[in-house]
Amino acid sequence: MKRKFMVLSSIVTTVLASITAVSGVILSNKLMYIKLKDPALVLEREKKARRFDEEWFNQCHKQELLIQSPNGYSIKGIFLQPLQTNNIIIICHGVTENKMNSVKYARMYERLGFNTVVYDHRRHGESGGKTTSYGYYEKMDLGKIVIHVRELVGENAIIGIHGESMGAATTLLYAGSDEDQAKFYISDSAFSDFRQLLYLIVKNSISVDLKFAVHLTDLFMRMRDGYWIKNVLPKKTIKKIDKPVLFIHNIHDTFIPYTMTEEMFELKNEPKMLRLFEKGEHSQGFNEMPLEYEDTVREFLTRFVPEALVIEEDID
Template sequence: MRLLKLFISSIGILFSAFVSVGYLLTNRMMFIKKKDPSTIYEREILLNEEQRNWYERVPKKDIQIDSKHGYTIHATVIQTINAPRYVVFSHGVTETRLSSIQFAMLFEQFGYNAIIYDQRRHGNSGGKTTSFGYYEKVDLQAVVQYVKHWKGPDVEIGVHGVSMGAATAILYGGTYEHHPLSFIVADCPFSSFSKQITHIAQGDTSPYWTERAVQLANLFIHWRDGYTLSEVSPIRVVDKVDVPILFIHTLEDTFILPEMSEDLYEAAKEPKQLVLLPKGKHALGYRKNREAYRNAIADFLQHVKKD
C-alpha cells in the first residue's frame, strides 16, 4: 500500500510538473511581453522629426473594423494619393501600427495610400492572445476586405509585413482563395514558427531538450489556444500565393535568420524577388539600408503596379 501511494504521488508530481512547464512555455508565447506604447510613440513620433512632420500633415482617419473573433481592430487610413491604390501594413510582434509609419511614407512616393492597423492584442486592438500569424491572418483578411468594400472592384491592394506581420501576410495570401491582393512585401519573415522558437531556444538549451520543449508547447498551444505550431508555417502555404512576392531580409539578422527568407523564396511561385541587405539587425532593414530598400521596392512595384 505504501508503494502504491508513493507511486501515485510520484505520478501526481510528474503530471503537475508537466502541466506547469506546458503552461510556462505557452504563456511566454500567447502573452508575449509587448513594448510600452509610449516607447514606440517616442521612437516613431517624438524623436523622429521627419516622421512626426509627415504624420501631422497627412490626411488621416481612425477607423474600427470588426474581427471575426469578436473584438475590434483599430486602424488608421492615411489618404494622400488621389488614386484607388492602398497598402495594408502588418507590423511585427510587440509593436503597434505606429511602427508602420516609416513604410507608409515610403510607399507614398510610389503612389499608394496606407492602412496601418494594430495586430490583435497589440496597440488598441482587442484579442486575448498572440498567435504569430494564425489568428492574425484572419484579422488581416478583415482589413483587406474593408478596403475592398470601401473602394470597390477597381482598387489595387498590396500588403507589406514585417517579421510576424510578414508571416501573417504570407499565411493570408496562401490560405484564402480569391483574395483581392495585387502583391505582398515580406520583410524578415520566419518560414516556420516551430523552427523559429527552436532557434531562439538554441542559445540556452540543448537541441534534445529544445525539440522536447517544442513538442510540449505544441500540445499545450493546441489545447489552450486552438491551433498547432505546424499551422503557423508560411513555408507550407507560400507556394499557394498567386501574386508577386518580394522577400527582404538583412544578412545581420540573428533573430530570424535570412535563410528563412531564402527558403520561402525557393518555395514560392513566380513572380518573386529576393533582396538580402547588408546592414541591420532584425526588422531594421529599411532604417539601415534606406536607399537599397527603396530601390528594391521601386523595382518590384515597377512590375506589379497598375496604370
C-alpha cells in the same frame, strides 16, 4: 513493501505530471502573452530616429478605422490618404510593435503612389484580442481588413500588403489562403516555420529538453488557444501563392535566420524577387538602408505591378 512502492510510484507520477503541466503553462504563456513594447516608447523611438514625421502625420488626411474581427474583437487602424488614388498598401507590423512602427513606410509609399493603411494586430496597440498567435488568427484579421479597405475605395483598388517579422508571416499565410484578394505582397524578415521560431524563443530560457519543451508547448497551445503549431507554417502556403512576392531579409538577423526567407523564395513559383541586405539586424533593412530599401520596392513594382506606380484619379 509492494504497497509502499505503489504509493511512492503514484507520488512520483503526480509530481512529474504537475511539473509537466506547470512547464506547459509557463511556456505557452511566454508565447500567448509575449511582453509588448510600450506604445508611447515606440512612438518616441520613431520620432527620435526621425522615422515618424509628426508634422506630415498631423497634416495628412486620415480616417480612423475600427474593424470587427471574425475572431470576436475590434481591430484599430488608420487610413492615411496623402494622395488622391486607389492604390493602397496595408502594413502589418511585427510582434510586440504597433501601428506607429508602421507609419515609417507611409512616406516611402506616398512617393511610389500609394495611400497607406496601418493597424494594430490582435492584442497589440489599441486592438482587442487576448493572445498573440503568430499569424494563425492574425491572417483572418488581415483578410477582414482587406475586404473593408476594398469597400472603402472600390473594387478597382490596387491593394498590396507589406509585412515585417510576424506581420510578414501573417502576410504570407493570408496570401496562400483561399481568401487572398490583394495584388502583391512584400515579406520582410518572415519566419518559414513557427516550430523553428519556437526553438529560438525558448532556447536557453528553460532547463528542460528543448524538443520536449516544443512538443509540450504545442499541446498546450492547442488546448489553450485553439491551434497547433503545425498550422502556422508559411513555407507550406508558398506554393499556393500566384501573386508577385518580394522577399526581404537581413543577412545578420539573429532572431529569424535569413535562410528561412531563402527557403521560401526557392519554394515560391514566379513571379518573385529576393533582396538580402548586408547591413542591419532583424527587420532593420528600412531603418538602416532606407534609400536602397525604397529602390528595391520600386524595382519590384516596376517589374511585376507597373500599373500600381501610376497615381490614379480622385477615388471619389
